[in-house]
Amino acid sequence: MSEHTREILPVKPIFDMELMLGLLQETRLGGQVMEDLANAWERWLPHLHVMKLDTGKIRYLLVWLDEDVETEVDNTWKESATDGFRLNALAQTMCMCSVYQVEPEVEDAGCAPAPRPTEALRLALETEGIPYQEDGPTLSRRYAVLTHFPFRGACDICFLQPDCPKANGVQDTAFHTVELGLPPLASDNETPEDGHVR
Numbered sequence: 415m416s417e418h419t420r421e422i423l424p425v426k427p428i429f430d431m432e433l434m435l436g437l438l439q440e441t442r443l444g445g446q447v448m449e450d451l452a453n454a455w456e457r458w459l460p461h462l463h464v465m466k467l468d469t470g471k472i473r474y475l476l477v478w479l480d481e482d483v484e485t486e487v488d489n490t491w492k493e494s495a496t497d498g499f500r501l502n503a504l505a506q507t508m509c510m511c512s513v514y515q516v517e518p519e520v521e522d523a524g525c526a527p528a529p530r531p532t533e534a535l536r537l538a539l540e541t542e543g544i545p546y547q548e549d550g551p552t553l554s555r556r557y558a559v560l561t562h563f564p565f566r567g568a569c570d571i572c573f574l575q576p577d578c579p580k581a582n583g584v585q586d587t588a589f590h591t592v593e594l595g596l597p598p599l600a601s602d603n604e605t606p607e608d609g610h611v612r
Contacts (some may be wrong), residue, residue, distance in 0.1 A: 416539035418469045425464040427511035437503040475529035477512045478558035505557040526561040
């Protein structure tokens with residue numbers, strides 16, 4: 415049994431248009447598109463979870479969206495790749511806006527570093543219903559962020575550093591704050607891959 419404590423944070427993130435446009439690699443969005451995204455944002459707020467986890471030695475911030483959001487994105491993707499891509503970016507934006515609200519230093523640093531998956535952390539995540547997938551540092555929810563709390567550093571402390579293009583100087587000049595897995599195209603039969611935050 416996990417020996418951790420948790421604190422649910424009543425976070426209601428404010429929509430960050432610049433972040434959303436950056437994820438979409440767009441410069442503007444039409445009125446109907448924005449209305450649809452605003453409606454999805456409000457619809458998803460009850461599915462957003464933000465908590466602090468304390469495993470005794472180390473504290474973490476955990477943010478995730480329920481599986482219902484993943485299902486909606488996947489179903490939309492099957493009908494329209496464009497609309498599905500937008501909803502995928504919206505879910506990423508909601509997670510990151512929540513992180514930024516709790517830890518503004520993450521936004522300044524441009525990275526929410528992934529912690530080392532210790533045994534205490536694994537047990538805490540399993541207890542909370544958001545376990546790691548297999549042996550890797552990928553969480554079971556597609557739209558999820560796990561980082562240290564309080565802020566302790568950026569790329570220099572990230573467990574994913576050896577595999578991160580940003581940390582290895584292979585990042586392009588386009589604006590990217592979040593890199594998460596995308597849902598499958600309608601022709602794919604595979605389960606969507608979970609992603610991670612860079």
